[in-house]
Amino acid sequence: MPDSRLTIIDIAREAGVSSATVSRVLSKHPNVSAPTASRVRAVVDKYGYQPNSIARGLLQRQSHVLGIIMPDIKHPYYAGIFSAAQREAEGAGAVVQLYRLEYNGSVTEEFIRRLIERRLDGTLLTGGFIESPNARELPAVLGRLRQYMPIVTIGPEIPGFECARVWPDLPNGVRRAVDHLAGLGHKRIAFIGATTDTRSVGEREQGFREGCERLGIEAMLYNESIHHPAKGEESAVRLLDGLPKNRWPTAVMVINDLMALGVLKGLRTLGLTVPDDMAVVGCDNQFFSAFTDPPLTTLNLNAEELGRLAMRQLISGTSAPFVNAPEPIVVDPGLIIRESCGARRREAQMLAAESALKAV
Amino acid sequence: MPDSRLTIIDIAREAGVSSATVSRVLSKHPNVSAPTASRVRAVVDKYGYQPNSIARGLLQRQSHVLGIIMPDIKHPYYAGIFSAAQREAEGAGAVVQLYRLEYNGSVTEEFIRRLIERRLDGTLLTGGFIESPNARELPAVLGRLRQYMPIVTIGPEIPGFECARVWPDLPNGVRRAVDHLAGLGHKRIAFIGATTDTRSVGEREQGFREGCERLGIEAMLYNESIHHPAKGEESAVRLLDGLPKNRWPTAVMVINDLMALGVLKGLRTLGLTVPDDMAVVGCDNQFFSAFTDPPLTTLNLNAEELGRLAMRQLISGTSAPFVNAPEPIVVDPGLIIRESCGARRREAQMLAAESALKAV
DNA sequence: ATGCCTATTGCAAACCTTTACACTTTGTGC
DNA sequence: GCACAAAGTGTAAAGGTTTGCAATAGGCAT
Numbered sequence: 001m002p003d004s005r006l007t008i009i010d011i012a013r014e015a016g017v018s019s020a021t022v023s024r025v026l027s028k029h030p031n032v033s034a035p036t037a038s039r040v041r042a043v044v045d046k047y048g049y050q051p052n053s054i055a056r057g058l059l060q061r062q063s064h065v066l067g068i069i070m071p072d073i074k075h076p077y078y079a080g081i082f083s084a085a086q087r088e089a090e091g092a093g094a095v096v097q098l099y100r101l102e103y104n105g106s107v108t109e110e111f112i113r114r115l116i117e118r119r120l121d122g123t124l125l126t127g128g129f130i131e132s133p134n135a136r137e138l139p140a141v142l143g144r145l146r147q148y149m150p151i152v153t154i155g156p157e158i159p160g161f162e163c164a165r166v167w168p169d170l171p172n173g174v175r176r177a178v179d180h181l182a183g184l185g186h187k188r189i190a191f192i193g194a195t196t197d198t199r200s201v202g203e204r205e206q207g208f209r210e211g212c213e214r215l216g217i218e219a220m221l222y223n224e225s226i227h228h229p230a231k232g233e234e235s236a237v238r239l240l241d242g243l244p245k246n247r248w249p250t251a252v253m254v255i256n257d258l259m260a261l262g263v264l265k266g267l268r269t270l271g272l273t274v275p276d277d278m279a280v281v282g283c284d285n286q287f288f289s290a291f292t293d294p295p296l297t298t299l300n301l302n303a304e305e306l307g308r309l310a311m312r313q314l315i316s317g318t319s320a321p322f323v324n325a326p327e328p329i330v331v332d333p334g335l336i337i338r339e340s341c342g343a344r345r346r347e348a349q350m351l352a353a354e355s356a357l358k359a360v
Numbered sequence: 361m362p363d364s365r366l367t368i369i370d371i372a373r374e375a376g377v378s379s380a381t382v383s384r385v386l387s388k389h390p391n392v393s394a395p396t397a398s399r400v401r402a403v404v405d406k407y408g409y410q411p412n413s414i415a416r417g418l419l420q421r422q423s424h425v426l427g428i429i430m431p432d433i434k435h436p437y438y439a440g441i442f443s444a445a446q447r448e449a450e451g452a453g454a455v456v457q458l459y460r461l462e463y464n465g466s467v468t469e470e471f472i473r474r475l476i477e478r479r480l481d482g483t484l485l486t487g488g489f490i491e492s493p494n495a496r497e498l499p500a501v502l503g504r505l506r507q508y509m510p511i512v513t514i515g516p517e518i519p520g521f522e523c524a525r526v527w528p529d530l531p532n533g534v535r536r537a538v539d540h541l542a543g544l545g546h547k548r549i550a551f552i553g554a555t556t557d558t559r560s561v562g563e564r565e566q567g568f569r570e571g572c573e574r575l576g577i578e579a580m581l582y583n584e585s586i587h588h589p590a591k592g593e594e595s596a597v598r599l600l601d602g603l604p605k606n607r608w609p610t611a612v613m614v615i616n617d618l619m620a621l622g623v624l625k626g627l628r629t630l631g632l633t634v635p636d637d638m639a640v641v642g643c644d645n646q647f648f649s650a651f652t653d654p655p656l657t658t659l660n661l662n663a664e665e666l667g668r669l670a671m672r673q674l675i676s677g678t679s680a681p682f683v684n685a686p687e688p689i690v691v692d693p694g695l696i697i698r699e700s701c702g703a704r705r706r707e708a709q710m711l712a713a714e715s716a717l718k719a720v
Numbered sequence: 721a722t723g724c725c726t727a728t729t730g731c732a733a734a735c736c737t738t739t740a741c742a743c744t745t746t747g748t749g750c
Numbered sequence: 751g752c753a754c755a756a757a758g759t760g761t762a763a764a765g766g767t768t769t770g771c772a773a774t775a776g777g778c779a780t
Contacts, residue, residue: 050476055736074443079434116410229651261651291589291621293653378730415766419735
């Protein structure tokens, strides 16, 4: 592989100039005469020479590589974040590396080492591992990482560690969904949450409780340990378990669309009709949510927007890395109203009644 | 940020040894006396020193960074590949970078430059851009890339360019699905494919044609330009368009599960029941496919297996980069039978009939 | 005491760029 | 003709590590 060992020195020799001049030509430095520049460029093109960004990075202490740390790229929520973040980085001439850290994992010293070693230009963290309130070591270990690179999180505030961050206003979003369901006449609403003690769960639950309380609605809470459609299917059963029919919830808010997908199937299996027997609201607005049966009403967390904003922060931070943490960016989730909550049907009925009235 | 500038020289000075000795301690080289080693380690721990992998990479001409080039990480098929590939790389102490290249993009000289510049240890390519039969420049441009790093593709053979690759046996897989539908009594089967001229489309279509021909079944082909559930919803209408009812297809094979999701919705809207009025078979076995209504029978392409195998090849290739291309690894897709094809229902009916017979 | 072998350590080159600084040449204004 | 500035180019250092080779010291056989 002759080409791959080709260095700037070889090009310089062939063009009859010094390596400095070649470097200047390649980086479009103005102080190069036109004839020299074109001679150099000819040699560069002839051999297809491409400078080694590793060597450049060493000298300039900038790798143009950004790390993204998240639990599971297969989960559409994280895929959305990653995708948008990658695009944003690409636009800035940088490239992203994925580091996986499990939902319930923790940011260990050892994990941090792997990041530091790479001398990244910055790191974007998101996932349960930065949300756990009892991770006492988190501020210290992240503080250490920050000595090497700027950090941005998509997550809640971390007590004892300030940094740039982006986060959806979950309590408000969920409250909005509860308001909507209440407006449709529901008096008993269930919430299928999670047993894991993370903020992204806690804030949803909080929003739900508050929303119900404010409206004097009966809040029924169920938690699941893992989040997968199959688990959602099971939890549909739990919703009614041991309750007389007149105490059944008439609506259910599900912690994410993946689970909601399972809940829909579970309700179907039980012979219940959505939204007539049970209204369902999900969370995430996944690509599949518009195509479930019935199409899912869901809280749009706007994963891509989160990813885009976070990466933008990170990129602007890399040029001025150690300023004080800016105000967190809060993204307000919007409710996407489809069929599963019954609002559309009701709208249609009202319209029909109206025109019937007119006809009389 | 004092720590971040800490070099091996500083550690060496503090420990009263040379940088060579520190390096040997850190890389577990045997020729270091126990007292020296522990003294060095103490200093390393004291400052939390972490070697700079950029500098190491420059010297060793190995970055332990692998590139993955694909169209869209949000698509669950690609997410599966990426996820599995990342895990495999992680297990080998390497890290992956994502480079996005649109479905219908082409591997340009400029794009290749960006990869070469990074001096990656290897590249995994997958997506329509390596499948187009009329991409005349592909062998040349990939050949150039290969001068710098080993290449593995998840894709069909590229005429004029040999490299390690992994690919599902699509014709055989689709034929298997057709056989299955024929076995259920279907005589007119539709295929919703794509207008794009890529091998992953062509091979499916080929398998479908051959499968139908062999069994004397009427093959009805429909192509869509883009693949999204919304488009699938539309294409459900096209399936019946202008046909007398007795000429309607009774089963449809859809190019992927995403589209199938839309087709299911479209059929529902038309008032058709799946699988009674129309059997549906998808392709990909996505996480949501088990939870559609009805659960989708689908051809399992095993994206994760593809990603895992490809990355494994790449990693083994990085140690011996320029050997002749090995035999391609062919993964045989399996048919996952759920409800949407009607086989389950039929099974149940036969069972019921049987026991009824016994009862008589 | 001599020679040889081994274990340990240090020296210095190499990896490939970029860039501050110095030098040469040419042009301009007086 | 001279001082000075500007433009173009080269030299060499720097970035942080690894590693071949040399050097030193100690142990052991002769």
